[in-house]
Amino acid sequence: MGWFRASEEVFMLDLVFIAATIVAFGVLWLLVKGVERFER
């Protein structure tokens, strides 16, 4: 049970870091969009 809880915690951390990656690249993607709008 302890092992299951520990692995569940680690899995949640994996999701957090995957989400962090999506957020970081999402911000950069939006920045490109913003610069394109500025260009027009």
Place this chain on the structure above:
Amino acid sequence: MSSTAAGWLQFALLVAALAACYVPLGNYIARIFTSDKDWRVERGFYKLIGIDRTADQKWSVYLRSILAFSFISVLFLYGIQRLQQYLPYSQGLPAVTPDTAWNTAASFVTNTNWQNYAGEATMGYVTQMSGLVVQQFLSAAVGLCVAIAMIRGFTRSRTDKLGNFWVDVTRCVIRLLIPLSIVIGLILIAGGAIENFTAYHSITTLSGAHQTIVGGPVASSEAIKDLGNNGGGWFNTNAAHPFENPNPFTDWLIIFSLLLIPFSTPRAFGKMVGDNRQGYALVAVMVIIWAAAVGGMSFFEAHTSLGGTATVLAGHAAEGTEVRFGTPGCSLFAVSTTVTSTGSVNCFHDSLTPFGGGIALFDIALGEIAPGGIGAGMYGILILAVVTVFVAGLMVGRTPEYIGKKIRPVEMKYAALYFLSLPVIILTASGLSIGTHIGQDAIFNPGPHGLTEIVYAFASEANNNGSAFAGLGTAAPWYQVMGGFVMLFGRFMPEIFALGLAGSLARQQPVPASAGTLDTRTPLFTGMLIGVVLILVGLTYFPALALGPFAEGLH
């Protein structure tokens, strides 16, 4: 021969070797990206991934290709590390912890190679080879692609196309990085660097202590680590480890490798814009700043009166220095690794004298344009050249032009955003770390030295250098997470503005040179560019430098 004389001889040989490679390698780089012919292996690769090699991309599409490629790379590298225990040749090592895996993924994809772990005790052979080393090739190639797209902004007119990212990155890896890595790797093996897949050996020493002798395909990794200005060492002690850097010859070769492509890229620029003297002007700026930094750091590391009792007794700042290379070898390496975005080390930067360490920090703060990271140094100095002609234009009241393109307010906005992005990232992250308990908890050295360590860490990460002052608990979750974001934004935000500027230049019609055009091939322009570099960086980072290394050195 004294170590000082050996150090200067090493420097002279380095300059001679780099000068000899400048023209042939620069011409070859230009040919790679201007040739219409594809190699068979390249055509097969394009077919495999479904790329139309003739379809040029607009700057924003080029950039989105880079972002998509890097996004997938971060997730892939994160996955490899997290599944390490199931991979062959993992040496019995467990999965990398989530925070370290994410920080490392962001680090290697951004060409930073900041390492919050001991390589030999954390990463198995397959993780290093199929994860980290692959990214050392790809991230280096991405940097050079951005520089080439930027140069196309000057060479093309009345178009919004800057080339095809997938073609550029493929050619860069296949035609430039792999062949050079094979040559350097073989020389390193001949020089004594190890290359094997043997398991770790536990031995008992003569004094009865137990020691683990590690192995690995180190030489092949070392080659791209330096050629690609990556810096992530196979071992925790990086290029101070005798298996990675066995002797003064390999030490020289490593320094040569990390300077080779960045110093040759201005030639490729000159060749592509059809005026080699433009390349000479930029490489002169790079050489002058690099040589001044080498001289400055060598002086401070050898000047015993600036150190304490131990320094006076040793005759030089010996703490943290690898005795095989001495302080001159340490100074040359430390400057070369910080003026490029390499970050590999052969001595402990935290042990540099305050002013010596200040020079290393200043080198990084320059934005690493002398000669800078592979590609990153080139687009950095091109934007500085744009700023310089703009300033010169203001002085004489004429419309500034550079390589036949007008520098209008829109181009200056891109240049300003490019230069503001890094200080904002570095100083905000440093401020948050100093101002919050969660950041303060990992500061082991209070006072000016602690401040230098924090600013150095974020400057190194944002500029994709990767060297560390150490002495700061960067394995703490705050620094892992903050560092990951700093590396990602520090890499890609400036690239957004650099490519935006390139797109704006490419759309323009070329302007013929007239009597009022500033000649950007002269020593006067070189001097002005150096002045702009020093003033921009000086004004931006002076408070941090004054409160950190200067305060410590003058104490």
